[in-house]
Amino acid sequence: MRxxxxxxxxxxxxxxxxxxxxxxxxxxSQKNYYFSELRRAIPDITKKMLVQCLRELxxxxxxxxxxxxxxxxxxxxxxxxxxxNTIPLINYMSKWGMDHLYFQRExxxxx
Amino acid sequence: MRxxxxxxxxxxxxxxxxxxxxxxxxxxSQKNYYFSELRRAIPDITKKMLVQCLRELxxxxxxxxxxxxxxxxxxxxxxxxxxxNTIPLINYMSKWGMDHLYFQRExxxxx
DNA sequence: CGGAATCCTCTTCGATACTG
DNA sequence: CAGTATCGAAGAGGATTCCG
Numbered sequence: 614m615r616x617x618x619x620x621x622x623x624x625x626x627x628x629x630x631x632x633x634x635x636x637x638x639x640x641x642s643q644k645n646y647y648f649s650e651l652r653r654a655i656p657d658i659t660k661k662m663l664v665q666c667l668r669e670l671x672x673x674x675x676x677x678x679x680x681x682x683x684x685x686x687x688x689x690x691x692x693x694x695x696x697x698n699t700i701p702l703i704n705y706m707s708k709w710g711m712d713h714l715y716f717q718r719e720x721x722x723x724x
Numbered sequence: 725m726r727x728x729x730x731x732x733x734x735x736x737x738x739x740x741x742x743x744x745x746x747x748x749x750x751x752x753s754q755k756n757y758y759f760s761e762l763r764r765a766i767p768d769i770t771k772k773m774l775v776q777c778l779r780e781l782x783x784x785x786x787x788x789x790x791x792x793x794x795x796x797x798x799x800x801x802x803x804x805x806x807x808x809n810t811i812p813l814i815n816y817m818s819k820w821g822m823d824h825l826y827f828q829r830e831x832x833x834x835x
Numbered sequence: 836c837g838g839a840a841t842c843c844t845c846t847t848c849g850a851t852a853c854t855g
Numbered sequence: 856c857a858g859t860a861t862c863g864a865a866g867a868g869g870a871t872t873c874c875g
Contacts, residue, residue, distance in 0.1 A: 618821075618825070619767075620750055621819070621822045621825070622746045622814060622817045622818050623821070624824055625818070625821040626747075626817075628821075628824060630741065630742075630743075631848090633848095636731055647856090649857080656730075659848075659850075661848085661850090661859085662847090662848065664859085685856055686857060688857060688858090698820075698823070699820070703733065705812070705813055707731070709810070710729075710733055710734065710735035710739075711735070713739060714732070716785065717725055717785075742868090758836090758837095759837055760836070770869055771837085772838095772868080773867090775837080776868090791837095796837095
């Protein structure tokens, strides 16, 4: 986090910006995921980016990581309690995206 | 716009993503701006990026551009009627950013 | 004033290989 | 299974110059 922001949306862009973070949060808003499940849910993300984004979301306090040690190690990811505050925002972004897609399709037709 | 999306937030990221677009929309949600005013309102953006982002927001149908021809050319930018639909989203992102800043400051204290 | 056009840098992201 | 570590490509963004 920087020291000074001219506008609060800059903070949001800094924390949730980039290609993948909102997508990951959207998945985690549906249910908890093991790492490998999350990869299957987002097939086009690379392992590296998934790890990297999850780490950064964890650092931001939005995502909680739980290691299940056994013969095979599984790691569960879920929204932290605080992270659940992002759900309305993610839902809003999701709705806006769908509406915008519809708008685009309509304006294409009439051109 | 692509053809296929796995998740609606991808659309939103594609249209509003990047460092500047939400910031510009936030300014335009406050009032209409002449180009030069907008530059002063967002001092850290370069002229190139401002022009580029405004063009893309125009193409997306969110921003309207009005040229005032006179001795000196002035161009007014404002949200299009459709673009006003982004205001609630921008406000939500703004509120989330402020809340998150507060959260970060608090968790820093206790560490 | 409001751009367009280059050129260049830096970050983001992807591909691949390796590890406990 | 859930990661690290490197390397390289691509694209976003910045600095500068020129234009009507």
